[in-house]
Amino acid sequence: MNLHARVLTIGALAKAAGVTTPTIRYYEEIGLLPPAPRTTGGQRIYDDDDLGRLTFIKQCRDFGFGIGQVRVLMELSISTSRDCVETRDIAQVHLDEVRQKLAELRLLERRLESFVTRCNIACAGGPGQDCVIFKDMAASAKGSCCG
Secondary structure, three states, X not given: OOOOOOOEEXXXXXXXXXXXXXXXXXHHHOOOOOOOOEOOOOOEEEOHHHHHHHHHHHHHXXXXXXXXXXXXXXXXXXXXXXXXXXXXXXXXHHHHHHHHHHHHHHHHHHHHHHHHHHHHHHOOOOOHHHOHHHHHHHHHHOOOOOO
């Protein structure tokens, strides 16, 4: 702990970083954050270095990086011997995954839009059991709908 830095309680650290206190405890438990020193009363105490680490972790998580990726990114962020290409490669793999998810979501959007349009044309206002959405979904489950 940096002796010249401000001292933060777990609650103050959580607030400053925009996370919850259970999140901080979890990150300590899995080794993303070092175990916090404690006061004689057993209260965890943190400093600005911990806030910086936690903010970095939160930003990585906000970008959707998994815990394993965050662990590697943290290692890379302080390494003087590893090439930044490793960081780029991790980001590229994640970008590819995000693009794949976006493509899947666009397909889902088109299918849902089709369901709603067909319902508006064919059966809106009729009995729920006769809704074409149910028929379309059943046909999709059987593989007869191409989306």
